[in-house]
Amino acid sequence: MRQQAVLDAVLALMVEGGEQLTMDAVARRASCSKExxxxxxxxxxxxLTATVQWQxxxxxxxxxxxxxxDGTTLREHLQDFAVSWLTVITSRTSVALNRIAVAHAxxxxxxxxxxxxxxxxxxxxxxxxxxxxxxxxxxxxAFADSxxxxxxxxxxxxxxxxxRLLLGxxxxxxxxxxxxxxxxxxxxxxxxxxxxxA
Amino acid sequence: MRQQAVLDAVLALMVEGGEQLTMDAVARRASCSKExxxxxxxxxxxxLTATVQWQxxxxxxxxxxxxxxDGTTLREHLQDFAVSWLTVITSRTSVALNRIAVAHAxxxxxxxxxxxxxxxxxxxxxxxxxxxxxxxxxxxxAFADSxxxxxxxxxxxxxxxxxRLLLGxxxxxxxxxxxxxxxxxxxxxxxxxxxxxA
DNA sequence: CCAGTACCGTACCGTACGGTACGCTCGATA
DNA sequence: TATCGAGCGTACCGTACGGTACGGTACTGG
Numbered sequence: 001m002r003q004q005a006v007l008d009a010v011l012a013l014m015v016e017g018g019e020q021l022t023m024d025a026v027a028r029r030a031s032c033s034k035e036x037x038x039x040x041x042x043x044x045x046x047x048l049t050a051t052v053q054w055q056x057x058x059x060x061x062x063x064x065x066x067x068x069x070d071g072t073t074l075r076e077h078l079q080d081f082a083v084s085w086l087t088v089i090t091s092r093t094s095v096a097l098n099r100i101a102v103a104h105a106x107x108x109x110x111x112x113x114x115x116x117x118x119x120x121x122x123x124x125x126x127x128x129x130x131x132x133x134x135x136x137x138x139x140x141x142a143f144a145d146s147x148x149x150x151x152x153x154x155x156x157x158x159x160x161x162x163x164r165l166l167l168g169x170x171x172x173x174x175x176x177x178x179x180x181x182x183x184x185x186x187x188x189x190x191x192x193x194x195x196x197x198a
Numbered sequence: 199m200r201q202q203a204v205l206d207a208v209l210a211l212m213v214e215g216g217e218q219l220t221m222d223a224v225a226r227r228a229s230c231s232k233e234x235x236x237x238x239x240x241x242x243x244x245x246l247t248a249t250v251q252w253q254x255x256x257x258x259x260x261x262x263x264x265x266x267x268d269g270t271t272l273r274e275h276l277q278d279f280a281v282s283w284l285t286v287i288t289s290r291t292s293v294a295l296n297r298i299a300v301a302h303a304x305x306x307x308x309x310x311x312x313x314x315x316x317x318x319x320x321x322x323x324x325x326x327x328x329x330x331x332x333x334x335x336x337x338x339x340a341f342a343d344s345x346x347x348x349x350x351x352x353x354x355x356x357x358x359x360x361x362r363l364l365l366g367x368x369x370x371x372x373x374x375x376x377x378x379x380x381x382x383x384x385x386x387x388x389x390x391x392x393x394x395x396a
Numbered sequence: 397c398c399a400g401t402a403c404c405g406t407a408c409c410g411t412a413c414g415g416t417a418c419g420c421t422c423g424a425t426a
Numbered sequence: 427t428a429t430c431g432a433g434c435g436t437a438c439c440g441t442a443c444g445g446t447a448c449g450g451t452a453c454t455g456g
Contacts, residue, residue, distance in 0.1 A: 002403095017304055022443060033404045035446075044444065096304065098365075103301035105366030106215055106294065113366035121358055152386065155357035159349045160319055162361055167296075168303030168311035188350065188390055200433095220413060231434045233416075242414065401454080408447075417438075426429085 003040055006030040007054040010047065014096035021100075023047075045110040048100065052112055055097060056119035059088060066134045074135045075186060081128050082157045082182030088120070089162045090173050098166055125150050132193075141193045149193055156185040201238055204228040205252040208245065212294035219298075221245075243308040246298065250310055253295060254317035257286060264332045272333045273384060279326050280355045280380030286318070287360045288371050296364055323348050330391075339391045347391055354383040 009030035010021070019025050023044060027034045041047040069077075088094050098116060105113035128150050135141035143149040164171055173181070207228035208219070217223050221242060225232045239245040267275075286292050296314060303311035326348050333339035341347040362369055371379070 017306075020305070020443085023445080024443075027405090031404080033406085034444090035405095035448095036403060038445065039403090098361075099300055099304040102297055102364045103304070105364065106297040106301070107218070108215075108366070111366070113364075117362060117365045117367060121361065151357045152354065155353035155355075156350065157353075158358075159353035160356075163296075163319065164315060166300045166303065166311075166364075167315045168306070168309070169315060191390055192386055218412085221415080222413075225435090229434080231436085232414090233418095233435095234433055236415065237433085398456085399454100400456105402452090404449105404451080406448090406450105409445085411442105411444090413440105413442090415439085418436090419434105420436105421432105421434080423432090424430090426427100 002032075003050075004054060006032060006037070006040070006047075007051045010051040011055060011093060011096075014051075014100060015092045017096065048104070048112060049110055049115065052097060052101065052115050053119075055093065056115065056123075059119065059123075066130050069131075069134050069138045069140065071140055074131070074138070074140050075190065077131045078128075078153070078186045078189065079182050081124065081131070082153075082185050083178055085124055085154075085157055086161070086173065086178045086182060087175075089158065090165065090171075090178070094120075095165050098162075102166065121154070125154070128153065140195055142195050143193050152192065153185070153189050156188050157182065200230075201248075202252060204230060204235070204238070204245075205249045208249040209253060209291060209294075212249075212298060213290045215294065246302070246310060247308055247313065250295060250299065250313050251317075253291065254313065254321075257317065257321075264328050267329075267332050267336045267338065269338055272329070272336070272338050273388065275329045276326075276351070276384045276387065277380050279322065279329075280351075280383050281376055283322055283352075283355055284359070284371065284376045284380060285373075287356065288363065288369075288376070292318075293363050296360075300364065319352070323352070326351065338393055339388075340393050341391050350390065351383070351387050354386050355380065 006026070010026055013019055013021055013025055013029055023034050023037060026047065027037055030037075037047060041050055066077075089098075098120075101112040101116040104110065125147070129146045132141060132143070132146050132149050132153075136143065136146075141149070161171070161173075204224070208224055211217055211219050211223055211227055221232050221235060224245065225235055235245060239248055264275075287296075296318075299310040299314040302308065323345070327344045330339060330341070330344050330347050330351075334341065334344075339347070359369070359371075
């Protein structure tokens with residue numbers, strides 16, 4: 001689809017960052033005319049919104065159903081979530097996109113921040129909570145409020161990483177560090193919420 | 199000092215957010231001429247940098263020395279840190295300032311992000327770590343790496359709050375909620391790192 | 397072969413904003 | 427009182443950028 005190539009061009013420009021994200025730059029990069037951009041997306045905000053949604057549509061793949069859990073598979077699920085979340089938030093694309101959305105949230109109009117939140121933080125919450133609840137049903141976890149439990153998990157996984165990246169720190173984690181970080185976070189989470197028979 | 203009144207005007211504009219943060223707006227708000235702004239701060243970046251530093255200079259009050267700790271005072275110290283950190287990051291000023299700094303970090307030049315990090319995340323880290331180490335010396339805590347322990351504490355306290363605020367969610371915590379949140383975070387931290395004789 | 401459509405490239409317009417210039421006032425010093 | 431510097435208000439300049447207009451081209455359906 002041609003239009004998605006345009007959105008990929010926007011993403012590429014965001015990530016490179018060197019160039020200003022102007023409509024001219026996008027048109028040049030995507031080899032299309034500005035008039036077409038305005039025809040397809042209305043205005044600059046529309047283009048940004050479409051880009052954010054386009055990226056979001058690629059991130060959360062399948063919502064796998066959760067069946068019976070034992071301690072091992074619970075741990076694996078949590079580990080997977082932690083790894084994929086860390087991988088996302090440390091990616092240059094996510095950092096660039098979040099920067100745009102944060103900047104936009106300051107001068108309201110359109111709602112990039114809301115979209116990013118809905119497809120990031122909240123989407124993963126909705127995917128993790130069923131797993132936590134299944135863990136509780138299996139007697140592996142103990143908590144009253146799955147939202148609160150998830151937020152603790154979120155904090156243990158992300159810690160200060162996202163804000164440091166957003167504020168411009170270099171800080172690149174390789175796959176190994178991410179795996180170790182995720183493992184530590186899962187261990188800590190299980191230490192806090194795990195039941196004896198885990 | 200007149201110059202600080204100018205910086206307060208900048209902060210006020212940032213917080214209100216409605217108006218664009220232009221040099222004209224600052225001059226109008228501070229009842230001074232643009233020429234004076236340029237004389238004092240060089241350019242727009244200089245003004246923003248000075249504003250960030252001015253705000254930073256007010257935040258971290260005294261670095262109290264840590265003497266002998268028992269379980270109760272350790273808990274109190276951690277609780278204080280958690281409360282003050284949550285209070286800071288949920289303040290409208292902090293949110294506005296971090297938005298500016300994040301946006302700036304995208305299109306490098308000057309280093310607002312670095313300044314904010316140094317006076318926020320890292321400053322509190324340097325204040326908390328001695329307390330953690332004193333707790334370890336007193337046999338109340340067990341950890342190998344105080345930086346890692348602090349980062350866990352940071353994650354347990356902040357969780358998803360800062361990113362949600364930066365992305366524009368309303369989410370206002372009152373003093374009571376902050377106190378409860380801080381208490382939960384400290385409990386969890388002590389559950390992970392506390393020693394039996396605490 | 398013709399009409400219509402979709403789109404590219406480029407030129408153009410209006411405006412907002414960073415930065416500069418300048419005249420005026422006012423308080424301090426001699 | 428004369429001089430001087432600091433700084434206010436305003437007007438101004440240049441440019442970058444969002445948004446529009448338009449001519450030219452290639453493809454599609456009849």
